[in-house]
C-alpha cells in the first residue's frame with residue numbers, strides 16, 4: 382500500500398522557516414503524524430535541530446527531539462486517530478530532494494535492525510527561499526523502499542496537490 386502524508390499549509394510554512402534558518406546546512410528531525418486510515422497520515426508536527434546540522438541523525442543526541450516530540454504528542458492528544466512517530470525528515474539544501482545511498486542505507490538499517498519496522502523519510506529542499514520541493518519514501522522491514530505521496534492541504538478544505546512540490550516518479 383502506498384503511504385500518503387497530508388501536510389497542511391501551516392506546517393509547510395513552519396518547515397519553510399526552519400529551512401531558511403538552516404541555510405546551506407542539512408537540518409532535520411522527526412515526523413509526528415496522525416493515522417487517519419490505513420496508509421493515510423496527517424502530519425501534526427515535526428521536531429527540528431538547527432544546531433547539530435549533522436548528517437547522521439541516527440547517532441545524534443535524541444534529547445532535543447524527544448522533548449519536542451513529547452510536546453507535540455501532548456498538544457495532539459485530543460485527536461481521534463493514533464498520533465505517533467512516523468519517521469524522519471531532513472533537507473538537501475544543495476542537491477535534489479531524493480534519498481541518497483547513505484539515506485537509504487541508514488533508513489533500511491533502522492527498520493531492519495534497531496528502530497520501528499516501518500518508517501517514512503521526507504526530504505525537502507527550499508528553492509530560492511520561496512517554494513519547497515519534497516519527496517517521501519517509505520521503508521518497511523523485509524521490503525524495498527517505496528515512493529509515497531505528499532498532499533498539501535488547506536486547513537479545512539479538500540486535500541489537493543500544491544504547486545511548488547515535486548512528487549516522486551513512480
Ligand SMILES: [Zn+2]
Pocket residue numbers: 471472473479480481484504
Ligand atoms: Zn539525505
